[in-house]
Amino acid sequence: xxxxxxxxxxxxxxxxxxxxxxxxxxxxxxxxxxxxxxxxxxxxxxxxxxxxxxxxxxxxxxxxxxxxxxxxxxxxxxxxxxxxxxxxxxxxxxxxxxxxxxxxxxxxxxxxx
Numbered sequence: 001x002x003x004x005x006x007x008x009x010x011x012x013x014x015x016x017x018x019x020x021x022x023x024x025x026x027x028x029x030x031x032x033x034x035x036x037x038x039x040x041x042x043x044x045x046x047x048x049x050x051x052x053x054x055x056x057x058x059x060x061x062x063x064x065x066x067x068x069x070x071x072x073x074x075x076x077x078x079x080x081x082x083x084x085x086x087x088x089x090x091x092x093x094x095x096x097x098x099x100x101x102x103x104x105x106x107x108x109x110x111x112x113x
Contacts, residue, residue, distance in 0.1 A: 054094040061098070068101065071101060
């Protein structure tokens with residue numbers, strides 16, 4: 001009888017573990033889907049506020065310095081949402097913006113004593 005009890009208990013543990021894993025998988029799928037929707041919305045806004053040349057520059061920047069590209073994207077999107085961008089941002093304007101943002105960032109150097 002104790003063997004049957006252990007088998008039933010083991011089955012219950014397996015069932016709980018399976019339910020837990022299924023729940024985690026579902027949550028992860030929802031999170032990924034939400035991230036994809038956010039990225040799609042960002043892409044639509046950027047497509048609307050950037051000229052093709054500026055979008056190309058931003059895409060190239062994303063390959064080299066993804067954190068800077070994300071910072072610029074966030075800034076441009078916030079300006080667009082506030083209604084402060086009326087015309088599409090040209091490549092020259094984007095270059096100036098990149099120069100300003102890049103100059104704000106301090107370079108950290110480690111010196112050995």
